Amino acid sequence: MALWTYDFLDRLGVVTHVRYSDGAYRDHAGTLEKLRYLGLDRIRDTAPKAGAKLPYKRYLDAGVRFCMSCSPSGAAVSDASRVGEVLDRILAAFPGARGVDFLEGPNEPNNQPIAFAGVKDTKTSFEAVKSYMAALHPELRRRREFDQIPLLGVANYPRLQVASDMENEHPYPMKGTQPRSAMAKVLTGRKRPVVITEFGYNTGPPSRFPTPVDEYTQALLTLNGLFDAVSLGARRTYVYELLDEKPDPDFKTPNLHWGLFRYDGTPKIAARALHNLTRILRPEANAGPSGPDPKVTGLPPTARSMALQKGPGSSLVVLWNEPDIWDEAGLKPIRVAASQVQVAFPKARALRLYDPMQDERPVKEAGPSDSLKVQLGAFPQIVEIVRT
Template sequence: MKLSLAAARPPLAAFSLVAGLAASLGGSAAHADAVRAMPAQDFIDTLAVNTHVNYTDGAYVNVHNVADDLAWLGIRHVRDMMPTGTPPFDNYVYLARRGVKFNFLMRTNIDQAIDQAVALNTAVPGSVVSIEGFNEVDNFPVTYNGLKGAAAGLALQREIYSRVRNASALAGVPVYDLTGYDPKLVDTRASSADYSNTHFYPQNGEQPSYNANGDRWLPAALGSVKKFELPVVVTEFGYFSMPQSGWYMLGVDEPTQAKGVLNGYMDAAAAGVKRLFVYELLDQKPDPQNKNAEMHYGMFRNDNSPKRVAHSIRNLTTILNTTTPHRASAAARDTLTYTLSDMPVSANSFLLKKKDGRFVLALWNETLIWDRANGTPLESPPAPVKLDFGANARRVDVYDPMVSAEPLTTHRDQRQLTVNVPDHVILLEITPADRPGT
């Protein structure tokens, strides 16, 4: 994708996520496994988005909106081009002072670019959290010392790595690999990158990780860089909200975009991706006749009104950030014991733990979400999944980030539930028996 390049939420028909309490399973209890949880704050730290603060026209001109939108979403990590002097350097300082953390994408003049990163990290320490090599050199070729294309990009990457390592003001700042070269032709990223880097855009309106036709967009992207044995970042991923039919790079409607992005964020974290940058924060320019797909990737429309995806991400981060007073002695354990039964092959689960000691179990089922032939959304029936804690849970609140940041259902003192898992992420907030109730 070319990086160089408050409306009311639509009415929603809430559907029942929990079919009801399961009757006793009968016979001996199924074996329950202790699952280690990822801290919710660590998960939130994987959420990132592309911006274009470097653009001097369109929606990104209003840098105050950019900061306000990120704060509203609960996201602080962005990917953008290195500052160039236009727009003013003060715009980046303003964002950094608002808590924005930058992954800066390299531009042609390496010396000047690194100097700008040094200047910002000096003005606002900790605001530059990574430096990335050149973007998609297959689409945007670079030259270096007589080399062209991928060879030039790979050579430049080693130069970038060396210069970042030698800049004292960037001490500890990791270097992300460039994108756009063929990993099959490269044996090592030693002295080139601290993180492997990849892009993926699900085609044909498909789900990020599982599709019945065999398409596995995220696993394929991660598999392409697995041999380098480095931690991985995904610096571009997304869906554009311009509904289309046909084949290949298809747009979807706004609710389907929200489903795909929510699932992608959760898929990536569950797969161990350090950070996933959705493309992008804002629709760059107006496109009322829907002729330019590039103008529809935003979480917010060009007039800065939030799309369904923005509401859903805000709900997700709000749910995970909401805590209650608790007893310090009750928050020690990082595992939750439970069993999931009847999970379809297309379904996924991921366990998080909030600061107050409560757990959040994410469940989602990657069934078809887009009718490629007709250019219309699809919604498969939710999959009934049995959840058994092995002992009574004090409380289980069920949330759908696509609907609200408030629980849709609440259950108390239950060992077993049957949960209807839809085609997008839902969250079960679990207060174990040894935690105080709320």
């Protein structure tokens, strides 16, 4: 059965750093404006510090919902009985845990070791993280405000088995490669639901890691990664990240170029592509019978398709292709020849073809038909089939 587009959209989110006061995120009105432009209201951030004065209510009133990374602070660093201090911090800023979708363990302890109950981890020793999660999980379940909020695990290399309700992963494809392999590695064969709390491509200067891509390629690979994640069953995927955090006009600092928007607030191609995608997929209704899945033929070996239901009388077929598109040595895109793909279905009243890399409006429209031929190159195509 086809996934409804409102379910697809609910599986999309973006990483923010609203607690940062020395860069682009200090403009909260601007951050909310950019979320509205993308059509996203699910963000992943970090639990507030004690006494935080940030305008979280402003985000909640705008309909934004949070996934928050949790780490021990204050007394919990030396006293295991104070493990709940992070939940106290959250409740001070989010009364009744309003607007909280997920909590998760400490972020990438292999890069950012923590200390808990008198034990301090290193980048290769994780006893503090394991004991912290073992104490945090029952504390979360004990508190009424959090009893329905899942605790995600810890995104770490190597993978850690910790007390949690769902898995947490950060699949970052290397060297401008397509996302399918990285997504399949973390999603295939998992026994519990997986939330991808970070995934993205960097547009910064050359370095050992992350290897940058240009803005066009970032957009294309990001869309492909979201299609892969949903089709492989990810509960949600948070793109890293919303904004380039600080100015870096000479491209000297790679980590300042993960954003969907540049530091000056202008959208990169990836932001425009996501804007187009969320509007193309905007549901017409959330109830009604779904039609039969269309039949797709002629896909090249690197391509895939996914059926979505947009409304009781309208369905979509997403076509995306993942050949090698980035010359890592030359730091430039690789041209890809198009393949002719056919989408067949019971006779429709109207057809619309969309290219989210170009526009939110159809690039082609046709009258009654029972099939459509699509030229599928490197960029995704979306066919809308209007039955009634």
